[in-house]
Amino acid sequence: MLIFYLILIISISAYDNNTIRIYIHEELPLNTLIYSSISLTNNLQWLPSSYLFQTYFYLNENQSLYTTNQIINREEFCEKKLCYCSECLINLNFLQTFSLYNISIRTIQIIIKDINDHSPTFKKSFLQLPIAENLPIDYEIPLESAIDYDYGLLSIQNYELYPIINNPFVLIKRSKPILKLKKILDREIKSNYLLKLIAYDGGQPSLSGEQNIEIIITDVNDNAPIFDQIIYRKSLPENQLIDSMIFQIHANDYDEGENARLNYSIDYQSNLFYINEKTGEIYLKKSLDYEKQRSYSITIKAHDHGIPQLNNYATLIIDVTDVNDHVPNVLLTEVNGTIMNNYQINLSECISKDIPLLYIYVTDDDSGDNSRISCTLNDTRLSLIILTTNAYSLQISGLPLFDYELEQSVIVHLQCTDFGKPTLSTSIFFHIKIDDCNDNPPDIIFPLQFNQSLLIPYETTKIPFIITQFIIQDRDRFQSNIFSYSFDVSPLLNLSLTNNGTLILCSMPSITGLFIINVTVYDIGNLTNIISIPINIYSIYETLEIKNFNIENTSLILLLIFFIIIFLAAILISICFLITCLLRSNKIKSSRNSIRNSSCDESTNSSNERTGSSQKTTIEVLEDTTNSSNRVYQYDLKQAAAAAVDMKVINTSDIHQRDFGYSEKVERYLTHLNNRVTGIDRDEGVYGSSDISSDHATQQLTLRPSSISSIHSSQQAYQDSLKRFEQLYSFVEHHQKTNLHTTAFSSDSLIV
Numbered sequence: 001m002l003i004f005y006l007i008l009i010i011s012i013s014a015y016d017n018n019t020i021r022i023y024i025h026e027e028l029p030l031n032t033l034i035y036s037s038i039s040l041t042n043n044l045q046w047l048p049s050s051y052l053f054q055t056y057f058y059l060n061e062n063q064s065l066y067t068t069n070q071i072i073n074r075e076e077f078c079e080k081k082l083c084y085c086s087e088c089l090i091n092l093n094f095l096q097t098f099s100l101y102n103i104s105i106r107t108i109q110i111i112i113k114d115i116n117d118h119s120p121t122f123k124k125s126f127l128q129l130p131i132a133e134n135l136p137i138d139y140e141i142p143l144e145s146a147i148d149y150d151y152g153l154l155s156i157q158n159y160e161l162y163p164i165i166n167n168p169f170v171l172i173k174r175s176k177p178i179l180k181l182k183k184i185l186d187r188e189i190k191s192n193y194l195l196k197l198i199a200y201d202g203g204q205p206s207l208s209g210e211q212n213i214e215i216i217i218t219d220v221n222d223n224a225p226i227f228d229q230i231i232y233r234k235s236l237p238e239n240q241l242i243d244s245m246i247f248q249i250h251a252n253d254y255d256e257g258e259n260a261r262l263n264y265s266i267d268y269q270s271n272l273f274y275i276n277e278k279t280g281e282i283y284l285k286k287s288l289d290y291e292k293q294r295s296y297s298i299t300i301k302a303h304d305h306g307i308p309q310l311n312n313y314a315t316l317i318i319d320v321t322d323v324n325d326h327v328p329n330v331l332l333t334e335v336n337g338t339i340m341n342n343y344q345i346n347l348s349e350c351i352s353k354d355i356p357l358l359y360i361y362v363t364d365d366d367s368g369d370n371s372r373i374s375c376t377l378n379d380t381r382l383s384l385i386i387l388t389t390n391a392y393s394l395q396i397s398g399l400p401l402f403d404y405e406l407e408q409s410v411i412v413h414l415q416c417t418d419f420g421k422p423t424l425s426t427s428i429f430f431h432i433k434i435d436d437c438n439d440n441p442p443d444i445i446f447p448l449q450f451n452q453s454l455l456i457p458y459e460t461t462k463i464p465f466i467i468t469q470f471i472i473q474d475r476d477r478f479q480s481n482i483f484s485y486s487f488d489v490s491p492l493l494n495l496s497l498t499n500n501g502t503l504i505l506c507s508m509p510s511i512t513g514l515f516i517i518n519v520t521v522y523d524i525g526n527l528t529n530i531i532s533i534p535i536n537i538y539s540i541y542e543t544l545e546i547k548n549f550n551i552e553n554t555s556l557i558l559l560l561i562f563f564i565i566i567f568l569a570a571i572l573i574s575i576c577f578l579i580t581c582l583l584r585s586n587k588i589k590s591s592r593n594s595i596r597n598s599s600c601d602e603s604t605n606s607s608n609e610r611t612g613s614s615q616k617t618t619i620e621v622l623e624d625t626t627n628s629s630n631r632v633y634q635y636d637l638k639q640a641a642a643a644a645v646d647m648k649v650i651n652t653s654d655i656h657q658r659d660f661g662y663s664e665k666v667e668r669y670l671t672h673l674n675n676r677v678t679g680i681d682r683d684e685g686v687y688g689s690s691d692i693s694s695d696h697a698t699q700q701l702t703l704r705p706s707s708i709s710s711i712h713s714s715q716q717a718y719q720d721s722l723k724r725f726e727q728l729y730s731f732v733e734h735h736q737k738t739n740l741h742t743t744a745f746s747s748d749s750l751i752v
Contacts, residue, residue, distance in 0.1 A: 018096075021109040026074040027117060034065040038106060039096050045337040047093040047105070047391075048361055052082070057092065065092070065108065074112045075149040081292060085151055088112040095337055101355065105388045116154045116203030120146040122211040129179075129215050130308035133187045134222035140172065141179040142313050146199035146209050153202035162196040169195065169215070179215075187217040221259040221306025225251040227314035232300075235319045238290040246273075247316060249280040251302035259306030267299035267313065275300065282316070290322040291365045324420025326365040328373050330428050333359045343430035349404045350437035353396050360384070360392040362416050362426075370420035378413040404436040405475050436477045438525030446471040453536040456505070458512055460540065463505065467517075467535065470501030474523055484522045489515055503533070512537045 022035055034057065038044060044063050046054060055070050078085040092108040122144060129141060148155045161171035161179070168183035177197060193215040200208045227249070234247050253260040264280045266273065273296075275282045282298075296318040303311035332340040335356055345357055364371040373390050377383075383397035396402075402410070410432040417425035447468045454467065472483050485497045493515050494506040503519065517533040 018104055019107045019109060021111065023111045023113055024072075025113045025115050026072050027115060028067045028072055030067065030069045032067045034067065034110070035108060036064045037062060038065060038094065038108065039063045041096065041098055043097040044106065045095045045097075047095055048331050048333075048339075049363065050091065050093045053090060053092055072112060074114050074151070075118070077112065078151070083112065088114075088151075095359075097336075100335065103356070103387075103393075105391065114151045114154050116150055116201060116207060118149040118201075119207040120148045120156050120199035120201055120209035122146050122197075122199070122209060124211065126212045127214070129213060130218050131185070131215060132220065132222040132308060132310065133185045133217045134220075135181055135185060137181060137184065139181040141169075141181075143177040143179060143197060143213070144211070145176045146211070148199070148201050148209075150201060150203070155201055156199050157202040157206075158200040160198045160200070162198070167193065167195065169193070171197075185217050190217070192216050216308065218308030221255060221304065221308060221310055223253055223255040223259065223304075224310035225253045225262050225302035225304055225312040227251045227300075227302065227312060230314055232314060232316045233319070234316065235321055236284075236288060237321050237323050238288045239323045239325055240284055240288055242284055242287055244284055245281050246284050246318070247282045249275075249282065249300050249302075249314060249316065251280070251312060251314070253304050253310075255304060255306055259304050259310075261305045262302050263305070265301045265303075267301045270296075270298065272296065273298060273318075288320050290320045290367065291326070293320065295319050322367045322370055324366055324370040324418060324422065324424055326370075327424045328416040328418055328426045329363045329365075330414070330416055330426050331361040331363075332428070332430065333361070335359070340430075343428065345430065345432045346435055347402060347432050348435045348437050349402045350439055351396060351402075353398050356385075356393040356395055357382075358394045359387070360394060360414070362390040362392075364390075364418050366418065366420060370418055372419040373416050374419070375414060375416040378415075379410065382412065402432075402434050404434045404477065405440065407434065409433050438476050438523065438527060440475040441527040441529045442483055442521045442523045443473045443475065444470065444521060444529055444531050445473050447531070447533070449531060453514060453534040456535055456537045458508060458537055458539045461505075461508070463507055464496075465505040467495075467503040467505055468533065470503070470519070470521070472501060472521055476523075480524060482524055485519060486522070487517055487519045489517045491515060493517075509537060512539050512542075 020035065020038075024034060038059070041063075044059060046059075056068055056072050057065055058068055059065060074083075074088050077083045077088055077090070082088075083090050089109060089111050092110060094106040094108070095103065096106040097103045124144065127144065131141065146156050146159075159171055159173055159177045161167070161169070161177075168181060168185060169179040170182050172178040172180050177199075179195075195213040195215060196210055197213055198208050198210045200206045228251070232247065232249065236246055240246065249264065251262055251264070253262055263277045264275050265277055266275050270285075272284065272286050272288070273282055274285055280300075280302075282300075298316040298318065300314045300316055301311055302314070303309050332343065334340055335358065340358065347357065360375065362373045362375060364373055375384055375392060381397055381402060383395055384392040385395055387393055412430055412432055414428045414430065415425055416428075417423050447470070456465065456467075470485070472481075474481065474483075483501070484499075485501060487495065487497050487503070489495055491509075491511075491513075493509055495517065496504045496506055497519065498504070501521075503517070509515075513536070515535050515537065517535065519531050519533065521529045521531075
């Protein structure tokens with residue numbers, strides 16, 4: 001056995017990051033290492049669902065899993081229903097905490113493999129079987145099965161019967177050993193047979209157990225009881241009533257009389273069931289519990305009263321069905337894993353979302369839907385976050401938040417309900433005590449927000465002047481009434497703000513006007529509130545002067561407004577009159593132009609026959625540019641436009657001065673000349689620089705004025721100009737007579 005443990009191999013397989021499957025053998029030595037360093041953190045705790053296995057396993061300081069001095073017996077686990085007999089799997093659940101906000105469930109699945117540590121045994125080491133001599137060939141005699149507490153291949157695998165020679169019986173290897181008669185019995189030849197039945201298991205090496213059997217050959221009674229079935233099956237709910245009949249079994253015997261009278265019995269004395277030996281009715285003596293044992297196998301024996309007594313066996317299998325008869329079990333633990341007994345939580349009102357407050361573990365001893373559980377809360381500010389099956393984390397869900405100023409404690413109702421029919425539930429009320437935190441800014445009770453400016457007279461205010469005294473409150477209960485202040489003012493002003501909230505004007509500014517003071521109040525948690533205080537520092541004398549001025553000049557202002565209105569009305573009337581005059585003047589001009597256009601058309605047609613082109617007459621008077629009075633006068637005559645006369649005064653020396661007396665006389669003279677010229681029905685030529693020739697030869701006639709350097713007065717300038725125009729007039733007269741029938745000039749003007 002020691003060698004076996006030395007070569008023991010523990011196989012490990014990982015299903016996911018949080019679940020590890022380990023295969024071990026039963027009956028491991030003390031302090032055997034099962035798994036090394038389950039968690040990198042040192043904060044690994046057993047969950048309540050695995051407390052039962054702390055007897056067999058423990059964690060050392062390195063978070064490694066070892067066996068204790070308690071022997072791990074697979075058969076004991078199976079018998080106590082700690083695991084299934086077919087596959088003995090146990091779950092070790094641990095709470096793994098990385099940080100306050102990072103936890104996980106770590107599961108170690110251990111499958112306990114069987115070892116061949118039990119030998120087959122019989123309940124009776126010696127058994128006597130009386131049988132009738134008239135048993136037919138191939139008659140089968142069921143024997144008692146051996147018992148081996150190992151499972152699977154390590155359980156009973158084979159039976160052997162000795163001796164083989166001179167034995168009328170052979171062994172049939174089934175689930176139960178059966179003796180089969182192969183030869184006719186004769187009591188007179190041999191009245192009994194001594195046999196040895198050996199049972200072997202499947203271990204290496206194989207273990208065995210034996211039973212000595214004496215077969216006694218009797219006479220006469222040759223029919224044994226026969227059951228209707230070899231195996232019977234019955235399902236019972238776990239809440240089956242005690243002393244109720246659950247089943248009736250029946251067997252027949254073809255003998256007569258006492259050889260056919262049968263009695264029934266349970267082969268192995270049971271504390272749960274009993275049978276009526278005459279009727280075969282089976283009754284329930286004690287209550288069933290699905291969670292403890294889910295099936296029962298009962299061997300029923302029927303025997304007659306013949307000599308020898310004959311018997312037969314049948315098996316009744318009772319399957320227990322689950323009933324929702326267990327309420328959910330709720331366990332509350334703190335974040336560090338400590339079990340909560342008083343169901344009270346201290347919660348800060350400033351706690352943030354997604355921080356676990358406690359853990360809730362729910363178990364139900366039922367199975368299937370009867371063990372499925374759903375938990376609810378009566379407060380929407382809390383939420384249950386599913387960690388694993390029937391394990392929750394209680395957290396703050398979000399809005400609305402807990403507010404200490406509104407409530408100091410909350411009673412939370414936790415209800416966990418299974419899905420069985422009918423549903424069963426468990427209710428737990430736990431108390432949440434809300435702790436205050438600094439979550440409210442200071443409230444400014446006085447002064448209230450200013451709607452108008454605070455008026456401060458400049459001359460009569462005594463310095464220092466108390467502007468206001470602040471009264472501050474804080475709704476936080478444990479907030480000390482200690483506040484700090486800061487301020488800024490625009491424009492600059494000499495102020496001081498004391499620790500008790502007194503705002504003082506220390507000195508008057510150099511200028512009066514509006515000042516805005518922004519005061520910020522701080523509590524010890526640096527939460528703030530701001531108030532703006534407008535103050536208006538004004539001068540009393542300026543105010544009185546403005547008032548007097550307003551009173552004295554009210555009438556003057558009204559009178560001034562009256563005259564302005566009259567003036568604007570006069571301007572408006574003048575504009576209207578001027579527009580009317582302009583419209584009438586334009587109308588008269590348009591009528592005159594229509595008459596002139598008709599006469600000009602006749603003159604133009606005759607002139608076009610002679611000259612073939614329209615002509616323009618220009619008279620230019622060139623004066624010396626050395627004097628600002630020297631002007632150039634241009635006279636234009638357009639025959640096609642009814643001899644309209646334009647005169648322009650051009651200052652050749654860029655001096656914008658006008659000699660209006662001189663210009664008026666020249667215009668009058670030119671007008672006289674125009675009247676005479678317009679009486680001719682043909683173009684009389686052009687005055688100025690022009691080519692005058694009947695044969696299109698160019699002739700330039702130039703008449704230059706004498707030097708005007710000797711002119712010392714405007715009268716002299718007028719006389720000289722008049723002489724020039726007289727000469728011009730004579731020249732034009734002469735030109736009209738001598739050139740009456742000449743063709744049009746190729747040039748546009750003559751320079752005079």
